[in-house]
Structures are given as C-alpha cells and as structure tokens.
Amino acid sequence: MLLLLLFILLLLLLFIFILLLLLLFILLFIFIFIFILLLLFIFILLLLFILLLLLLLLLLFILFLLPISKGKIKSKDKDKEQDKDKDKDKDKEQEQEKEKEKEKEKEKKKKKGLNMKEISTPHSEEERKIKCVVWDLDNTLWNGVLIEGDAVSLREEVPKIINILDSRGILHSVASKNDYGQAMEKLREFGLSDYFLYPQIHWDSKVRSLKKIQKSLNIGMDAFAFVDDQPFEREEVSFSLPEVLCIDAAHANRLPDMPEMNPRFITDESEIRRQMYLSDIARNKVEDGYTGPKEEFLATLEMNFSISPAKEEDLKRAEELTMRTHQLNTTGYTYSYNELNEFRKSEDHILLVAALEDRYGTYGKIGLMLIERHEGLWLIKLLLMSCRVMSRGVGNIMINHLRREAKKQGVRLQAELLPTDRNRMMYMTYKFANFKEVRTTDELVLFENDLSNIPDFPEYVKIRIENY
Amino acid sequence: MTTNGTKEKIRSFLSKYIKKKDLKEEDELFTSRLVNSMFAMQLVLFIEKEFSFKVENEDLDLKNFNSINAISAFVERKAAP
Numbered sequence: 001m002l003l004l005l006l007f008i009l010l011l012l013l014l015f016i017f018i019l020l021l022l023l024l025f026i027l028l029f030i031f032i033f034i035f036i037l038l039l040l041f042i043f044i045l046l047l048l049f050i051l052l053l054l055l056l057l058l059l060l061f062i063l064f065l066l067p068i069s070k071g072k073i074k075s076k077d078k079d080k081e082q083d084k085d086k087d088k089d090k091d092k093e094q095e096q097e098k099e100k101e102k103e104k105e106k107e108k109k110k111k112k113g114l115n116m117k118e119i120s121t122p123h124s125e126e127e128r129k130i131k132c133v134v135w136d137l138d139n140t141l142w143n144g145v146l147i148e149g150d151a152v153s154l155r156e157e158v159p160k161i162i163n164i165l166d167s168r169g170i171l172h173s174v175a176s177k178n179d180y181g182q183a184m185e186k187l188r189e190f191g192l193s194d195y196f197l198y199p200q201i202h203w204d205s206k207v208r209s210l211k212k213i214q215k216s217l218n219i220g221m222d223a224f225a226f227v228d229d230q231p232f233e234r235e236e237v238s239f240s241l242p243e244v245l246c247i248d249a250a251h252a253n254r255l256p257d258m259p260e261m262n263p264r265f266i267t268d269e270s271e272i273r274r275q276m277y278l279s280d281i282a283r284n285k286v287e288d289g290y291t292g293p294k295e296e297f298l299a300t301l302e303m304n305f306s307i308s309p310a311k312e313e314d315l316k317r318a319e320e321l322t323m324r325t326h327q328l329n330t331t332g333y334t335y336s337y338n339e340l341n342e343f344r345k346s347e348d349h350i351l352l353v354a355a356l357e358d359r360y361g362t363y364g365k366i367g368l369m370l371i372e373r374h375e376g377l378w379l380i381k382l383l384l385m386s387c388r389v390m391s392r393g394v395g396n397i398m399i400n401h402l403r404r405e406a407k408k409q410g411v412r413l414q415a416e417l418l419p420t421d422r423n424r425m426m427y428m429t430y431k432f433a434n435f436k437e438v439r440t441t442d443e444l445v446l447f448e449n450d451l452s453n454i455p456d457f458p459e460y461v462k463i464r465i466e467n468y
Numbered sequence: 469m470t471t472n473g474t475k476e477k478i479r480s481f482l483s484k485y486i487k488k489k490d491l492k493e494e495d496e497l498f499t500s501r502l503v504n505s506m507f508a509m510q511l512v513l514f515i516e517k518e519f520s521f522k523v524e525n526e527d528l529d530l531k532n533f534n535s536i537n538a539i540s541a542f543v544e545r546k547a548a549p
Contacts, residue, residue, distance in 0.1 A: 295485070393507070419525075425509045431528045432498055432508045 130170060130245060130260045131223035134210060137176035137183055137201070139229040140249035146178055146186060154190050157253045162195055164256045168263055169270025171217065171277065174199035175209035175226070197277050206233050207240040217277070218387075225260070227252055267317045269364045279361030280388070298393060299460040301358040305394055307367075307401055308466035310351040315340045317365045318353060321384060328395065329384040330426045331418040335370075348373050350468060354398055356389055363388050367398055378406050380415035383426070393458060399433045400454055401465065407451045414438065417445040474519075474540045481514050482536070493536040508533065515539070519547050 135141050141158055144150030162172055172195045176183060180201040187193040198216040200209030206228070214221050222243035228234050229249035238246050245260060255261055263270065283301070290297045310318055315337050322334045335343070343349040354367030366386040372379040380402060385395055406413035415435060419427055427445075435447035457463050475493065482491065485507055498508070511533060512523050523546075532542040 427525065428508050428512065428528050432530055432533070434530065 128245075128260050129223065129263050130225045130258075131219050132171040132173060132197075132213065132217060133165060133225045133227060133255070133261075134173045134175050134213060135196075136206075136226075136228035136230070136233065136249065137174060137178055137186075140227055140252070141174075141192075142186070142190075146182060152186065154192075155252070159190075159192065161252060161255050162192065165261060166195060166274055167271060168261070168266055169273040170261060170263070171197055171274055173197050173213045173217075174201060175206045175213070175228075176201050177203050177206075194278070195274065197274070197281070206237055210237060210241060210244060225255075227255075265316060265320045267320055268313075269317055269320070272362070272364065275361060276364060276388070283358070283360045295458075295460055298458075301360070301392075301460075303356060303358045303392065303394075303461040304464065305397055305461050306355050306464040306466070307352055307369075307398065308355075309468035310340070310344050310353045310368075312341065312344070314353045314365060315344070318351070318368050321365070321368050321386065322382070325384045325386060326420070327387055327422050328390065328426060329382070329423055330380070330430070331382050331416050332420060332423070333370075333382050333418075335382075343370060350378075352468070354385070354394070356392065356394060367394070369398060369402065371402070376410075377412045377414060378402070378409075380413070383415070392461075394461065395429055396433060396455075397457055397461065397463060399429065400457065401463075403433070403449055403451055403454045406449075407454065413449045413451060415447040415449070417447060418443055419445065471540060471544065474543055475536055477518055478536050478539050478543075481511070481518075485510075491536070493540075495536070496534050498530055498534050511539075515543060519543050521546050 138145045138147075138152070140155075142152040142154050144152035146152050166172065174183075174187075174196045176199075178201050183201045184193060184199070187196065187199075198213050200206075200212055202209075206226070210221075210224060210226065214224065220243075221241055222245075224241075224243075225245040225247055226234065226237050227247045227249055228237075231248075234246040234248065237244055247255070269276075286300070287297060290300075318340050319335065319337045322329075322340075326332065340351060343351045350369075350371040350373065352367075352369040352371070353365050354369070355365050356363040356367075363386070366389045368382065368384050369380065370382040372381050383398060383402075385398065389395075403413060415430060417423075417427055417430060430447050433449070434453060435449045438446045438448045440446070479491065482497070486497070488495070512528070516523055527542070527546070531538060533539055
C-alpha cells in the first residue's frame, strides 16, 4: 500500500516535472518568437532607411546633375564631343530618321540576313545628319530687332549658308518671336521667303514652333538644328528637345563645314527637295479643301507615272531609296551602288525605277523594284516606294504592272516579304493584290500570285512604261 | 451593336473614298477596282480603331474586306466576346 502511494507520488512528481518542462519550452518559444519579430522590425527599419537614402541621393542627383547637363548643351556647338552622351536618349520615332543615315558597312551587313533589331540600335555622333535648320530672325538671320523699329540688315554670310545647305537638300525654317506679316515682308524683301518651309513666326515658345515644323515636315527631331543668338532660347529648346542640335548664331558661318550638315548622298532629289516640299504644301492645301471622294481629287492632280529600267544615273537615288525607305518596303534589303549596278547589267535580274509627277511638280524617283529571274519564275526581291506617294494609289500600279508582265512572259510570279513592325502596309498590299502565302521560313514570307483577275490601271493617272 | 449600325459606320467611312453612288452592301470593293489597296490600310486602321480589336495577319484576306457585308460579318465575328 505504502509502495503504491509512493509510486503515485512519484508519478505525480514526474507529471509536474514534465508540465514545468513544457511551460519552459513554451516560454522559450515565445522568447524566440519575440526575438524574430524584433529582428524583422529592425530589418524593415533598415530597409526604410536605405530607401530614404536612395531618395535623397536621387534628389541630389536631379538638383546637381541637371544644371550640369544643361551647361553641357549650352556649350555644345563649341565642344562637339560632349554631344555624344546626349544622342543615346532618343525614342524610336527619332531613330527612324537616323536609320536612314546609317553607315554603309552596317547596311551591307544587314542586307541578306536582315535583323530588324539591328536597325534600331542607336547611332554614333558621326552619323548624325541634319535635314532641317530652323533659324531665329532678330540678331540671328539679320542684325537688329524688327519689332523695335530697327532698320534691320541681313547678316552678310547668311544667304550663302542657306544656299549651300539648300543645294545639299537640307531644308530651312524659321522659329521667331515676331509679328508674322512684318517678318514675312522682310524675308520677301531679302529674297529668302521661299527658302523657309512652314515658318513659325508668333509669340509662342520656340519648342512649340520646332514641334510644329517637325510634324509638318515629318522628319525626326534629331534631324533638326536650331540657330539662335539668345542662350535662353537655346537652353529652353535643349531642355525640352534634347535631340535638337542647338547652335549659337555667332557660329552660324561654321554650319556648311559641320559633318552633320554634309549628307552622305547628294542626288538630283536632294537638289530639288525644297521644291518638292513646296509643291507638297500647295497640293495639301488643295487636298484639305477638297470635300469630294478621294479618287476625284486624285484625278485633279493629273498624275504621270512612269516605270523604266534603272539607268546608271538612277542608281544613287536607288541606293538612297533602299536605305531611307522603311514603311513601304517589302523586305528592307539594302543594296549599294555597285550591287545595284550589277543587277542593272545582269541577265538574271530586272531593276525597275518608278517616277511620279503631277501638275504641282515632280515627286522624283519614288519607287524601286528588283526582280530575280529564274527558270519560268520571277521573284520580287524588293518592292518599295517613298512615303511621299503613300496616298496616291501608285503602289498597286507597280504590283499590277509586274503581274501583267509576268503573265505576258508566261512566268510564275513570286514575292518575298520580310515583316517588320513598320511595313504592314506592304503585307496588305500583296495580300489584297491576290498574293497567297506559299510558305514562311524564319521570318521570310514567300508569296505567289496566280496572275488571275489583274485589274486595269486606274483612270486618274497616266502610265508610261519603258520597255525592258 | 446592331448589324445595321456596323454597316452604317462602314458605309460612312467608305463614302469618303468611293465615288459610286448608292453603294450596295454586296458590291465588291477591291476586286472591282472601286478602291486601291493603299486604301486597304486605311480601312484596316479604321476598323481597328472604330471597333477596337486588332486585325491579325491571317485576317488580312480579301474575302474579309471585299464588301460592306463581308466587312460587317468579319467585324461581328471578331468583336464578339
């Protein structure tokens, strides 16, 4: 009995002991838990602290670095090397123009195994080409301030500069805070008014003026140079439109020698570029005012379209077209002058050039077709047309001409198309011209036309085809 | 949107480009040369914007665009949820 009691007591003690142990464990757990919580708390605090530090750094960066980069832009025309940093940040829209001025080597590289990403890589400073110079008037184009009643006199070197650049196909415009009528009158007096496309003469900011000109001319912002005597204006432009090349009016006489002002190509087209823009302005005015159907308007243009085998004198322009045309280009293959010359002479190729003119003037050579001749088959390697003629409905004339010609020669007609994010219109043009996809390898689409239902040429355009 | 509403929108867009009076719903637009294929791009952009869907490459077939009826049927097929 006593033994049993002792045993029970021992059991009880053991039980209490275990309970105590459990309690201890629980306490320990709670401690650990609190410890972890504390750690977490410290960690969060640390994170917050780091974030704050980063924010502070950013603020400091914005506060200090911005004025520095502004300063850089200011002294830009004096120190060209500094421009290099700037060129990197430009958006795709501006790259589009840049692409056109790509170095020959790069272009050759992408010719066959064309990689679209490669085209949109940023370009170095040396390749930057200016397509339009925007001038301030007071104390830049002329000496004196017009609105203050000064007897302004044209700066001596200015007409020469404008003329030289004009002959290279570089356009000119005006961004001036002035009275429009008065300033235009003065420009006419100086015999310069015809040189300036879409002149912006008003009291609005120069940034807005530049944007307007850019939109009207439809070229990239990085193809613009801005000449002004006032540091304030240049800085404002540099700040809002860092792609624009700002030049102090005091250095205007250096313009013709700047590499940016020396385009790689000077073709017949360059020389009449301004004229083409002027006739385009006249045309658009009529088109905007025209309320009837599109085809009727096109008929009023009295267009003359010609297709002829490429001659030697066409090749420079042909090369330029392969490099400058991205949107209305079926494959984007680029060819050098020499390659094109080989195609021109080769029995296995047909190289055709299309030109357009209307009652307002010429559009110049605006289309190019390269056909590879195989046994019983023509393969259209390249079909492109300049954006200038986008809404003129001539793209189809080119394609339908090839369809007819192939039918006449009794050969099959195939076409290559390399889709990009920009040439969707050409895909559609082929599809809607009854081309069917034969196969797609990698990116390359091969089309074939069954040469049935070839429509007549439209009535609103006169077509002349030179034998080949 | 009702079929008639769709057709009306398409018709009013087309009227800017086609001079033919009283264009019928079944009239062929492309094969009969009423419009050219540059116009096709504008038509596709119009459809994408007006009816808010993307026209894919495989949709770019003449049979989807060759008449008011065809376009309307195409739009309804694509825009249906």
